[in-house]
Amino acid sequence: MLTNAPKGTKDILPDQIYKWHFVEDRFRKICKAYGFKEIRTPMFEHTELFQRGVGDTTDIVQKEMYTFDDHAGRSITLKPEGTASVVRSYVEHKTYADVQPTKDYYIIPCFRYEKPQSGRLREFHQVGLEIFGTPDMLADCDVISIGHDFLDEMGVKDVELRINSVGCPKCRAAYRKALQDFLRPHYDELCETCQDRFERNPMRILDCKSPEDQEIVKDAPLMLDYLCEDCRKAFEEVKDGLTAMGIDFVVDPKIVRGLDYYTKTAFEFVSNKIGAQGTVCGGGRYDNLVEEIGGPATPGVGFGLGIERLLLLMEANGYEIPEPDPLDVFITVMGEKAKLKGLDIIHRLHLAGISAQMDLMSRNVKGQFKYAARLGARYTVVIGEDELDRGVAQLKDMDSHEQTEVELDDIVEELKRRTR
Ligand code: ATP
Ligand code: MG
Numbered sequence: 001m002l003t004n005a006p007k008g009t010k011d012i013l014p015d016q017i018y019k020w021h022f023v024e025d026r027f028r029k030i031c032k033a034y035g036f037k038e039i040r041t042p043m044f045e046h047t048e049l050f051q052r053g054v055g056d057t058t059d060i061v062q063k064e065m066y067t068f069d070d071h072a073g074r075s076i077t078l079k080p081e082g083t084a085s086v087v088r089s090y091v092e093h094k095t096y097a098d099v100q101p102t103k104d105y106y107i108i109p110c111f112r113y114e115k116p117q118s119g120r121l122r123e124f125h126q127v128g129l130e131i132f133g134t135p136d137m138l139a140d141c142d143v144i145s146i147g148h149d150f151l152d153e154m155g156v157k158d159v160e161l162r163i164n165s166v167g168c169p170k171c172r173a174a175y176r177k178a179l180q181d182f183l184r185p186h187y188d189e190l191c192e193t194c195q196d197r198f199e200r201n202p203m204r205i206l207d208c209k210s211p212e213d214q215e216i217v218k219d220a221p222l223m224l225d226y227l228c229e230d231c232r233k234a235f236e237e238v239k240d241g242l243t244a245m246g247i248d249f250v251v252d253p254k255i256v257r258g259l260d261y262y263t264k265t266a267f268e269f270v271s272n273k274i275g276a277q278g279t280v281c282g283g284g285r286y287d288n289l290v291e292e293i294g295g296p297a298t299p300g301v302g303f304g305l306g307i308e309r310l311l312l313l314m315e316a317n318g319y320e321i322p323e324p325d326p327l328d329v330f331i332t333v334m335g336e337k338a339k340l341k342g343l344d345i346i347h348r349l350h351l352a353g354i355s356a357q358m359d360l361m362s363r364n365v366k367g368q369f370k371y372a373a374r375l376g377a378r379y380t381v382v383i384g385e386d387e388l389d390r391g392v393a394q395l396k397d398m399d400s401h402e403q404t405e406v407e408l409d410d411i412v413e414e415l416k417r418r419t420r
Contacts, residue, residue: 008114008122018324020125023154023307023314024107027127030150031105034142036129039104041085047075053084053293055260057201059193064112078111082128082304083261083286084293090132091295100133110304119277119309128283130302132290137234140265140285140301141241147269147281147303148247154310155319156271159280162252163242163267165235166203167223168287175226176202186216203256222253234264261286265301273316280313281305326376328419329356332368334384341383341408345393348412354419373398379418381411 005011012020028038047067054060066078079085086104089095095102107127114120129146131139144161151159167175179202183190187198194205194213206217227235242249249267257266266284274280283303290298314321329349333342342358349356357375359368372380382394393411396403397418406414 006122008116010121010123019311019321020307022321023310024127026153027105027107027150030146030153031129034103034146036103036105039086039089039106041079041082041089041106041108043109044076044078045085045088047077049084049088049293050077050080053087053261053289054081055201057197057204058260059204060112064114066111066113079108080110080112082106082108082110082126083130083289083300083302086130086302087289087293087295087300090298091290091293096133096290096296096298101139102132103129104132105129107307117277119274119306119312121308125307126304127307128302128304130300132298132300135287135299137237137241137265140238141245143283143301143303144238144242144267145245145247147267147283147305150305151269151281151310151313154314155317156280156310156313157317158273159269159271159313161242161247161249161267161269162255163238163249163265164252164255165224165227165231165238165264166256166262166266166284167227167231168263171226171228171231172203172223175221175223178221178226179203179205182220183216189216201260206254207256217254223256224251224253231264238265257282257284261289261292263287267303269305271313271316274309274312277309280309325355326378327357328354328377329379329381329415330368330372330375330377331356331358331381331383332365332372333358333382334365335388338383338385338388341388342381345381345383345408345411349415352412352416354415379415381415383408 050065051061056062060080065080068076070076086106090102105128109123109125111123113122116122129143131143148161180198183198183202183205187195189212190198190205191208191210191213194208197204205213206220208214255266255268262284264285264287268279269281270278271280272278281303285299285301287299289300290296331342331346333339346356346358359371363371378398380396380398382396387393391408392405393408394403395406395411395414
């Protein structure tokens with residue numbers, strides 16, 4: 001136990017980290033292009049934030065949160081998702097008083113106590129973003145297009161954009177009643193979780209993964225048929241916007257999303273290439289969340305995208321993430337004096353921004369050469385006693401095997417020139 005990471009967590013090892021850096025760097029770039037700035041919120045929040053924000057009838061709050069009391073008896077929860085914290089921060093710092101909209105993005109670990117499987121972990125990572133302050137459906141289109149462009153840039157080709165409208169509190173009441181009326185005769189056949197949802201949150205029954213329940217809801221009434229004029233118009237605007245950008249989508253009236261806060265637009269990017277955990281990105285509009293958390297009524301829209309699932313998809317699509325540059329320079333030394341000279345040169349190479357290493361394990365010369373090859377050094381510099389006496393070093397290009405004698409005083413400049 002001591003030497004196993006907790007169930008549902010994974011080390012990201014140094015030889016794999018380049019993939020994460022790649023995905024994160026590209027996400028940062030795209031966000032920047034769209035005018036978003038990064039926000040970093042704490043890894044944990046007051047439990048109440050998620051109960052209120054995510055909704056206490058959701059699976060996340062009821063079953064999946066990592067909640068504990070701190071030493072002063074406060075109930076604390078590790079972030080199960082990103083939006084609630086960003087909203088809390090927006091209210092706390094009165095960001096709504098600035099020029100709107102506010103555009104934030106984040107790269108975060110999330111924690112959910114779930115049954116681990118491929119693409120489903122207990123600690124996972126998300127990139128995500130939020131736009132606050134505008135009811136305009138252009139913002140929804142903006143957010144969806146970022147998700148689309150990012151997945152496209154990451155070589156994910158087979159993913160389907162599914163959109164829906166989950167309405168607003170005004171039109172949802174009538175729908176809720178219609179849905180309950182439809183489900184009531186089947187109540188006893190529903191799974192236990194959905195029986196519980198029947199009163200608390202009946203729309204979530206549409207999203208149940210049990211095949212029996214899916215069969216029952218097959219002909220259930222749909223929110224889209226109950227939208228009020230305002231929500232109906234908004235949904236048309238989103239579809240028009242996506243069409244104008246040439247972004248393909250399908251309307252999926254069964255998307256309800258797992259979080260309570262959504263209003264109007266709800267969307268998912270789904271792939272069938274990575275098994276059951278096919279939803280790589282989910283998001284939508286949440287026009288009441290800021291007010292719910294204690295701020296002034298402020299609309300918002302955003303998404304979260306799972307990095308682990310994205311990496312699985314990139315692999316399934318055969319996308320080759322470029323491996324990082326190997327080492328620029330390895331310095332092989334013979335004798336104590338050469339060692340000190342090597343240390344001085346390596347220090348100057350580092351100051352010049354060139355990656356350079358020398359042996360730290362007292363290897364003999366042959367061992368040093370083998371080690372340099374293993375590190376994939378582009379150049380090796382050899383300083384032996386004879387070289388040191390003559391004030392030179394042997395510089396070897398490991399690709400062409402060409403060897404040149406270079407003055408020790410010039411070696412840093414020469415390597416700067418070659419590695420530029
Ligand atoms: P699912 O239906 O697969 O449980 P979800 O609706 O709970 O997903 P969201 O809360 O919308 O997911 O989170 C956004 C994204 O975060 C998901 O689309 C997915 O890529 C990722 N994600 C969610 N839960 C996990 C998890 N346990 N492990 C890995 N990634 C996850
Ligand atoms: Mg889930």
